[in-house]
Amino acid sequence: xxxxxxxxxxxxxxxxxxxxxxxxxxxxxxxxxxxxxxxxxxxxxxxxxxxxxxxxxxxxxxxxxxxxxxxxxxxxxxxxxxxxxxxxxxxxxxxxxxxxxxxxxxxxxxxxxxxxxxxxxxxxxxxxxxxxxxxxxxxxxxxxxxxxxxxxxxxxxxxxxxxxxxxxxxxxxxxxxxxxxxxxxxxxxxxxxxxxxxxxxxxxxxxxxxxxxxxxxxxxxxxxxxxxxxxxxxxxxxxxxxxxxxxxxxxxxxxxxxxxxxxxxxxxxxxxxxxxxxxxxxxxxxxxxxxxxxxxxxxxxxxxxxxxxxxxxxxxxxxxxxxxxxxxxxxxxxxxxxxxxxxxxxxxxxxxxxxxxxxxxxxxxxxxxxxxxxxxxxxxxxxxxxxxxxxxxxxxxxxxxxxxxxxxxxxxxxxxxxxxxxxxxxxxxxxxxxxxxxxxxxxxxxxxxxxxxxxxxxxxxxxxxxxxxxxxxxxxxxxxxxxxxxxxxx
Numbered sequence: 001x002x003x004x005x006x007x008x009x010x011x012x013x014x015x016x017x018x019x020x021x022x023x024x025x026x027x028x029x030x031x032x033x034x035x036x037x038x039x040x041x042x043x044x045x046x047x048x049x050x051x052x053x054x055x056x057x058x059x060x061x062x063x064x065x066x067x068x069x070x071x072x073x074x075x076x077x078x079x080x081x082x083x084x085x086x087x088x089x090x091x092x093x094x095x096x097x098x099x100x101x102x103x104x105x106x107x108x109x110x111x112x113x114x115x116x117x118x119x120x121x122x123x124x125x126x127x128x129x130x131x132x133x134x135x136x137x138x139x140x141x142x143x144x145x146x147x148x149x150x151x152x153x154x155x156x157x158x159x160x161x162x163x164x165x166x167x168x169x170x171x172x173x174x175x176x177x178x179x180x181x182x183x184x185x186x187x188x189x190x191x192x193x194x195x196x197x198x199x200x201x202x203x204x205x206x207x208x209x210x211x212x213x214x215x216x217x218x219x220x221x222x223x224x225x226x227x228x229x230x231x232x233x234x235x236x237x238x239x240x241x242x243x244x245x246x247x248x249x250x251x252x253x254x255x256x257x258x259x260x261x262x263x264x265x266x267x268x269x270x271x272x273x274x275x276x277x278x279x280x281x282x283x284x285x286x287x288x289x290x291x292x293x294x295x296x297x298x299x300x301x302x303x304x305x306x307x308x309x310x311x312x313x314x315x316x317x318x319x320x321x322x323x324x325x326x327x328x329x330x331x332x333x334x335x336x337x338x339x340x341x342x343x344x345x346x347x348x349x350x351x352x353x354x355x356x357x358x359x360x361x362x363x364x365x366x367x368x369x370x371x372x373x374x375x376x377x378x379x380x381x382x383x384x385x386x387x388x389x390x391x392x393x394x395x396x397x398x399x400x401x402x403x404x405x406x407x408x409x410x411x412x413x414x415x416x417x418x419x420x421x422x423x424x425x426x427x428x429x430x431x432x433x434x435x436x437x438x439x440x441x442x443x444x445x446x447x448x449x450x451x452x453x454x455x456x457x458x459x460x461x462x463x464x465x466x467x468x469x470x471x472x473x474x475x476x477x478x479x480x481x482x483x484x485x486x487x488x489x490x
Contacts (some may be wrong), residue, residue, distance in 0.1 A: 003228040006267050007217055007243075009236035014216045017273045018224075020371075026337045028034055028402050030216035037062075037106040037116055038394055039125075039213030041197065041402055044068075044104045044118070045206040046096050056096050057106055057115070063205040064115040068104060070095070072119035109395045124190055124197075124211075127222055127250050128175035128183050129157070131190040135168035143173040144210040153183070160184040160254050161273045186250075192404070218246050221254070225375070233259045235267040280338045280398060287331055291324040295335060297399060301344035304332055308350060321350045322357045326364055333368035338360075342374070342393025351385045362387065408481045416483050418448045422457050425449070426464055428487045433468040438489035440471045445485040 011032065018026040020053040030036060044062035049056045067175040070092045096102065108117035120347045124131045127187065138157050140150045158408035160183070161169065161320065175183060197211045204210050214222065217239060221232075234240040240260040247254045261267050268274050272411075279285070285293040287309070294305040308320060332347060347365075352358050358381050365387065369376045382388065389474040405411035416424075425443055443453075452475060453461055465472050475482075 002230045003224075004230055005220065005224075006233045006261075006270065006273065007232070007239065008233040008267050009217075009234065009239045014239075015268070015467055016216060017271070017274075018219050018220075019271050022271060023334075023370075024271060024338065026340075027273070027277060027280075028216055028220060028299065029398070030150065036213075036216075036395055037108065039111050039219075041103065041105045041122060041211040042208060043201060043204040043206060043208050043210050044102050046098055046100045046102060047094050049093050049098055051093055053182060054092050054183060058102065058118055059207045060104065060106075060116070060118070062087075062110070062116065064110060064441050066104070066106070066116040066118045067114070067120040068096075068102075068120070071235045071301055072107070072117075072121065074119070074121040085193045090176045100423070103201060103210070104390070108393065110255060111393070111396055112400070115421065123343065124193060125172070125222065126190050128178055129190060130170040130172060131194060132168040132170065133166065133194055136166060137168040139168070139170040141173045144171070144176045147178075148362060156180050156183050157187060160190075162191055167191065167194065182412045195208065200422065217243055221246065221251060221352045229254060229257055231257050231259060233261040233267060235261045235455060237262075249342055276338070277402075279399070281403065287324070287327050289324060289327055293327065293328060293331060293335065295339070296343075297339075297383070302341045302448060304335075304345065304347045306332075306347070306349050313352070316359070318353055320353070321352055322361070325357075329361055329364040330368050333365065333372060334423065336376075336391055337372055337374075339398045340395065341390045343390045345391060347387040347389065349385055349387060350383070356396060359384075364388075379451075408483070415481070418446075418452045418482060419457075421445070421449050421483060421485060423454055425453070425485055427488065429464060429468065429472065430487075432489060433470060433486050436489055438470065440473060440490045441475045442475060442488040442490055443485060444475050444477045444488065445479065446482050447476050447478070448482055449485065450476050 002021055004019045006019060008015040008017075013029060013031040015030075016028040017024055018028075032119050044058040044060045046067070047057050047059045047065050054070040056068045058068050060066050065334070073092075073095055084404065101364075101397050103118060103122065104118040104120055106116045110116050122133055124133075140153055144150055144153070153175055157169050157171065160180075161167070169187065171183075190357055200210050213219065217234070221243065232243075234243060237260060240258070244255075244258060266274075283295060287293070291309045292307050294307065296303045306325060308324050335341070336345065343377060349361060352361070356435050362378070362381060366378055369378065372391075374394075377390045379388040406413065409415050425445065429441055432438070443450075445453075459473065473490075
């Protein structure tokens with residue numbers, strides 16, 4: 001598996017594409033006017049406590065108050081610095097009061113009408129470590145399975161950390177096999193950074209930012225495994241120089257993979273990235289075999305329907321269904337990553353009769369999910385043939401970043417037919433004729449509606465004119481949508 005990162009930078013936005021074996025798998029977009037907030041630390045002020053919801057709203061200086069749930073409040077208990085879990089029936093008012101200042105960190109960006117999600121459990125990630133100022137524990141990523149390596153890494157942190165400065169650490173997956181000097185350098189950097197943040201906390205005013213996370217390009221470099229990346233191309237000299245300094249300091253193993261791209265051809269054209277982004281905004285996804293997926297993103301969940309489409313197979317129906325579902329499993333995971341879909345996801349595979357086929361499709365789905373850096377959980381196939389899964393949601397989906405609700409259909413993704421609008425116009429004409437005394441009526445409507453009224457509905461129109469005993473005229477309004485019309489009394 002070869003991974004290439006393409007970075008496209010303009011004054012308005014930064015885009016990072018993750019290309020695996022020549023195929024776009026993920027795209028990250030950060031706009032100057034709307035930067036992501038995840039990882040930022042704020043000196044918040046509690047604006048409202050909701051005991052019934054076990055939550056509080058916290059003002060951190062944004063347009064909407066952020067949300068802090070009781071389960072995200074970190075409490076230190078006794079001398080052992082143990083984290084206390086809030087009992088479900090305990091009143092959150094015991095921990096927070098209105099007007100209280102509290103240090104919080106954003107764990108989820110504002111999504112739709114919801115404000116940002118907060119925690120008081122502060123974590124500061126670096127290349128190999130995550131620093132947790134409220135604890136003294138040293139943990140190791142579960143993805144590092146070798147017990148000797150886990151113990152080696154834990155001993156390095158215990159030796160190197162400053163015992164006079166409180167704080168715990170988690171060793172990230174990227175730390176596996178890394179030498180002691182690199183981990184120690186990372187550790188000391190985090191302790192210096194926390195000391196700096198602590199000074200800013202003392203001077204910060206309520207609802208003010210204390211620490212801002214790295215910009216998009218540096219975050220991706222920090223979080224992605226360097227062993228996977230074969231090449232990192234950047235089309236902005238200024239950004240390239242900034243990344244070069246960052247790589248020399250924190251990830252020198254990436255230095256020979258860093259490349260400035262000065263070509264006249266847009267960097268995203270190298271792998272048709274913009275075309276792939278456009279396809280990811282469509283509801284229907286074609287499969288190579290001829291089958292297709294239908295993806296519907298709603299407020300509550302995302303549903304994915306698998307169809308054989310034009311694929312007829314070569315043996316029998318069951319084999320055709322099995323092959324389509326196997327191909328769909330890989331395509332589904334790619335679409336989840338590419339569209340950044342999170343929350344509850346329901347996949348409706350084509351019904352399979354053979355239990356072994358069901359197990360293989362589920363295993364294929366689990367195998368492809370392993371490539372996803374975002375936490376996912378997959379359940380068994382239900383009696384209805386549905387697969388329920390969850391994917392951690394931390395930022396807005398690609399559709400929410402790039403699109404907005406349709407002003408024509410009001411976000412319904414459908415329009416009233418011209419026939420439906422014609423009948424609405426008939427009812428409105430009757431209503432107006434009965435209420436007001438007018439010599440004639442003028443209908444303003446879209447071209448499609450007027451054409452239908454004067455053609456297929458001409459008989460009904462003549463009967464209506466005779467019934468109200470008033471002439472009806474029509475005027476095409478080019479700027480009207482198909483659903484818009486006005487009935488004017490003359």
